[in-house]
Amino acid sequence: IYSIGQRGVNQFLKNIAPQVSMTDSGGRVKPLPVQNPAYLSDITEVGHYYIYTQDTQNALDFPLPKAFRDAGWFFDVLPGHYNGALRQVLTRNSTGRNMLKFERVIDIFNKKNNGSWNFNPQSAGFWxxxxxxxxxxxxxxxxxxxxxxxxxxxxxxxxxxxxxxxxxxxxxxxxx
Structure with a gap:
């Protein structure tokens, strides 16, 4: 299979999509785009974030009851599909116990279509x-x-x- 095109067209096509930074400029997690978010589903900007323990207490769509929110969480908003579906991943910041990990797919155009959080069992041998x-x-x-x-x-x-x-x-x- 061969292709014929103008000089420079490959470079042009490669640069059509905007680049998205998943981290801050220093390679660390990005700050949340919204302070004290009431709904994590409102955070749709793609990137790796960190949610402090205090901020988890205010989130109404957090997958755990408040009694379990005793740690900070890594929060990843992953690139979505052209129809507005994107994936969110929460991972408990744990070194002395098992990581807890939850994932869901949300619809940025219609919150009624947001999926439920799914628990992904993982074990480092701790109860x-x-x-x-x-x-x-x-x-x-x-x-x-x-x-x-x-x-x-x-x-x-x-x-x-x-x-x-x-x-x-x-x-x-x-x-x-």
Missing amino acids: EHIPKSITKLSDLKIVGLDFYITTEESNRFTDFPKDFKGIAGWILEVKS
Whole structure:
């Protein structure tokens, strides 16, 4: 297959699409384009961002209850499709526990079409602990996330089987 074209046309075609910087000029994550965003779905500018713990508390479409928002998160907005669909990825900043990772696809033209957050299980061999403010196992609704319940913690949960409270440590697997 051969092509015939004018001199310089390849350079012209290569430069039609605008270049997008995924990071700041120093190679670090970009600052959020909106301070204290109420909805992460409002952040549609492609790039790698960091969301501080305090900012996670204000986000209404964050995938975790506030009790679990005890860390900062890397937030990636990835290039989208021509029809307005783009992917958002949240990764918990963790070095002493497992990373938590959530992904979804949003529609920049119609928020009603935004997808739900999907939990992507990953493990570095650590168990997730349940925040002390949670007293019901039924409040743990992150499908695919496993928790370790110590002997003492088993007494805290109102819906833990009474015959097994305070006996041993337990692993709780959340299934759909």
